[in-house]
Amino acid sequence: MEAIAQSFTDYYYTTFDSNRAGLAPLYRANSMLTFEGTQLQGVEAIVEKLSSLPFQKVEHKVSTRDCQPTGDGNSLVVIVTGALMVDDSPAPLNFSQTFVLNPEGGSYYVFNDLFRLNYG
């Protein structure tokens, strides 16, 4: 379970930081994203939102990742904390992000995605 959470989050943030549109295959029509309080559903709306975030360069530095089985026991809830380095700002922004991953054909897709900056 920890290995799934690790490989998923590695892949997610590497893709986010290099090619946000490349996240589309991780979402489905029933996927939900709440990004800083804005709620979206479905692949197109989610990828459009992520792609339009107003920064050119972004790097996620993951500090912690925790996971537990959820739903019927075959889904995973994953919580990530870390820092976001945006453009050329020297000040990292703390974030936390929660994913619920549902199984599909031997792999997983993102059913729930909730992102918040955590201001000091």
Add this chain to the structure above:
Amino acid sequence: MEAIAQSFTDYYYTTFDSNRAGLAPLYRANSMLTFEGTQLQGVEAIVEKLSSLPFQKVEHKVSTRDCQPTGDGNSLVVIVTGALMVDDSPAPLNFSQTFVLNPEGGSYYVFNDLFRLNYG
């Protein structure tokens, strides 16, 4: 859905800050807590952990709460960010906490609980 998340988190943190043992009715035998990376399961283990945290006074100041339906659509995933004021320390600690609430008899119990401090 937002109303459930609001009333649950209000009740949870008010109880946590006044009488941690009083959180027991919110958990079940299958409930899981990951607290700063330590994994526990079941009412007794969870309440024992929360009750033994080494501070006398604690106050949660909630900044944000977001929620989505999850599982079969009758469960809720709730993500909270905020600050924790501990004992007489003037420096608040940022935290994020994720709950999955499962329905039971017209109410909800905590199935998943994942807590992390979010260091700057």
